[in-house]
Amino acid sequence: EQLASADASGVARLWDVASGAELATLPGSATPWALAFGSGTIAMSSRAAVEVWDTETGELLARLDLPPAAQTTRVLLAYDAPATIRVALGRDVILWEWAENRVSGVETDGPVLDLRFDDDHLLAATSAGDRVRIWNAAGEVVATIDGAATGIERARLSTDGMRLAVRRVDGDVEVRTTHDDPLALPGYTHPLLRITPADMRATVVDDAGKAVVWDIGRAEALETFAHWAANDPAPAAALSPDGQWLARGGNDGVTRILSRETGELAVSFHGHLRAVTSVAFSQDGALLATGSLDGTTRLWNATTGEALAALEGHTSGVTAVAFGAQGRVLLTTSYDGTLRLWGVANP
Template sequence: MHQKQALNWLREVTLILDKIHQQNWFHRDIKPANIMKRNNGKLVLIDFGTAREETQTYYQKVKGESITGINSPGYTPNEQQHGQAVVQSDFFALGRTFVHLLTGKHPSDLYDALNDEFKWRGEIKDIDPLFLDLIDHLMQRLPKHRPKNTRVILEKLDEIEKKINPPPKPIKKQPQVIAKIPQPTVKQKPSQVISNKSQGVIKKKTPKKKEHIFVRVIKTGLISTSIFGVLAFILVEGYVLFKYKYNILKNFTYPINLLYDFKLLSSDIRSSRFLHKTIRGHFKSVNSVAYSPDEKYLASGSWDNTVKIWEVKTGKLIRTFEGDFSSVAYSPDGRYLATYREPDFDTIENPVKIREVKTGKLIRTFEGYSILVAYSLDGKYLATESENTIKIWEVKTGKLVRTLTGHSDSVVSVAYSPDGKYLASGSWDNTVKIWEVKTGKSIRTLTGFSGWLSSLTSISYSPDGKYLAARCNIARVSHDSMLDDTVKKWDVGHPICTWEVATGKVIQTLTGHASNINSVAYSPDGKYLASSSSDRQIKIWRVEQITCVGA
C-alpha cells in the first residue's frame, strides 16, 4: 500500500470512529477483516456485534468487576484483554490494523516475545517518518499515552499532509511593458474647424445640474419606504397565511385587514415570552382543559371522543378515557371528572356525566341540554349552561336548585370564584357577568377591550379571585363596498384576555394558537394558565409574570 492511499484510508476509518464515539459507543474489534471497501471505493466498518456503549454504569463496572472481553490476537490492547476496554482501545487496534496493511504481515509475526518489542518499522519503505510516528502514537502501551479522541488524530493527519504535500508557491507575473508610439498630429485649417462645427462634429460637454440635497433626501426616503413597505407586507401576510391559513389577497381592497394582521403578528411575538409548554396528543379539536386540585395533572377533552390525563411537569400522557364526550371539569377533591359532549346536528341534547378518575367508571348522569360545567368549591353543586341561562344543580341528588338569567345571547362558559360566593359566566353577547351564588343576582358586568370585534367565552378564575381569564374571539372586519356596512368575520387570532375583577380592566392579552381557543384554566397555585384550541394543542402560559407586567 502506498503512502497516499494509507493516509486517505486512515482518515476515512477515523471519521467513522468519530461518529461512533460521538454516540458514546466504541467498536472493540477493529482489524482488517472488519473493514470493507464499497464499489465506489469508500470504506465501511462492519461487525458491531462486539460494540459497547460508553456509559457511567459501564465505567463503574470496569472499576469494580470484569466485563466480557473481546480478543483478536495482535490487534487487541492489553487493557481490553483483561475486560476493561476504553475508547483509546479502538485507537490501538486501528494502529495495529495499519501496520498489517503497510507491511503485509500479521502484527503477531512482528512481535519479539523475548525482548518484548514490536519491530515493524524495518518492514516498511517509502513512508514518511511523521506518518510512522502517528501509528506508533496510536499503539502506545498505556491508554493515557494514546490520542485523547478522534479529533486529535484528524488534526495530526492534517499536519502530516501539509508537510508532505506543501501547497505550490504562486508564480509572480512579470509586468508587461507596452511601448507607446507617438501619433503624428494633423493641424486643421481654420476653415476646416469652422466647417466641422457647422456640421456638428465637435460637441461641447454641458455640465449636469446637481440636484438639491433636499430633493435627493426625499427620493431616497421614498425608495426606502417603498422597499420597507413591501418587505413588511410580505413578512406580515406570509406569517398570517402560514399560521392562520388566511390569504389577504382574496380581500386585498380592504387595507384595514393588513393593520389587524400586523397587530396579530406583534401580539404573537410579545406573547411567546410567556409560553411555558405546548402539549400535543389529540387528533381533533381540544374542547376543554382542567387542572387537578393537586396541580400534578391536567385533563383535556376533545372531539376525538377521548379525555386524556397529562402529567403537568413532563407533559407525558398518563391515561386516556374513551367515550362520547369532549370536555371535562375536576371535582374539588380530584376524585371525579364531570364530562360532556357538545351537541352536533344529530343530537338534540347531551347529558353531563360524572366519572371516577381512577377507573373511568360512570357514577351519575344529569339529563338536559348543556355545554359547559363548573364545580362549586365544596363539590356540592354543579353549574351548567343552557342557551341564555345558567343552571345550578345539587350533585348528590341531581336536583335543579336555581336558574340564572340576564345574558342576551348563548352562555358558553361558567366558573366559580375560589371562595364559592360568586359565579362568572361568559357569553356570545360580548360580556362576562359576575353572579352572587346565594341570591342569583348579577353584581358586575365585564366587557371586551376596545379596538377589536370580540366575543368573550371560556372563563377561569385565578385562585386568589383577583383575576379572570377568558377567550376573546377576534374577528377580521371588511366591507363589501365603501358604502356597505355589512360585517364579515373570520376566526383569526383568538387571544386570551386577563381581567382584574375589582376594576374590570383588561391587564394582558395572549395570542399563539393557530385556531379557536376553546377553554382556559388557571393552575391551583395561580402561576400558570392552560389553554386548549381547535388547533389540537394545549398551551401552558406563565401567568404570574403576566399579572406583574399588566399591573
C-alpha cells in the first residue's frame, strides 16, 4: 500500500501507491543506502547511522550510530520484529532492539550478501571465497554451500528462505535448496543479468542475448532462446506470471514475446526510439509495460501487441518499470532522478 523512495540528499518520501499522494517526508541525515518497512515505522541506513522513523507522524524514533567500517561496507536491513532490526555490516549482523536501545551482534565468516526472515527466522547468507553459509537468528550455521573453482559474487535467498541463488564471478549460476544438494545451471560464460522465478522455473538471461528457461526442481533446461541475435545483448527480460511467455527488450527499441512451449515469436512491440531498459507483465499477464532510454514508458496488450498508452514525463531514460500488487498502478524510475506513479486504467 505504501512505497518509499530516497534521494542522494538524504530525504526519504513515503507515497500512497493507489493515489500517488505523498504521505510523509523524512529528512534523514545522509544518503540512504538501505530501507526497510516495519509496523508503522521505516528504517533507513546511511554509511553513518541507522534511523527509525514513524511513518504517520514523520518523527525520528531512534538512531544507531554505525562504526567507521560502515564507510566502506555494504549495509543491509531487515525487521526481525516490530521493535527489532537486523543490520548487516560487513561480516557482522547487529541485533538492534531500537525501542530499548539494546545492541548485540553475531560475527560471521564473510561479507553478508543477503538478509531474509521467514517463520524459522533464517537470518543471512554470507560468502567467504567459494563458500556460502546460511545463518539463523541465534548465530548458528544451518547450511553450508561449498564447491567452486571461482569465487561467489552474489547470493539471494528466496522469500520463504528455502532456496538460494548463487552467481559466481565467471557468470555460472546455481539454485540450491538450503538443505539439499545444488541445482547447477551450467554453460554460462557471460555475467548473469536476471533470474525471474515463476512456478519453480527460472529464466536466466546472459549478456550474449541468450535466455534459458530452467525447471528449478529438476535442474533441467526446458527451452533456450538464442535467435534474437547474439550481437544484441538483452538489457531487459521478464517471464509472464503463468510461465508461458518470455518478453525481451532489445537495443533496437523492439520488445519481443516468445512462446515457452514452441520458442516461436508470438508478438513484437514497436514504438520506442532507443533501447528498451525494462519490461514487466501485469499480475494477470494481460498487460506489458516497457521502459526505454527514449524517456517514455509504453503500455501494451500483451496478447495482441496493441499499443494502449505512451506515458511521457521523464526528462531522461527510464531505468525500471513495475506494476503494483493490484495491477492498477505502474511505477517508473528514470535517470532524471524522479520516481513516477501512473494509474494504469487512466494513465
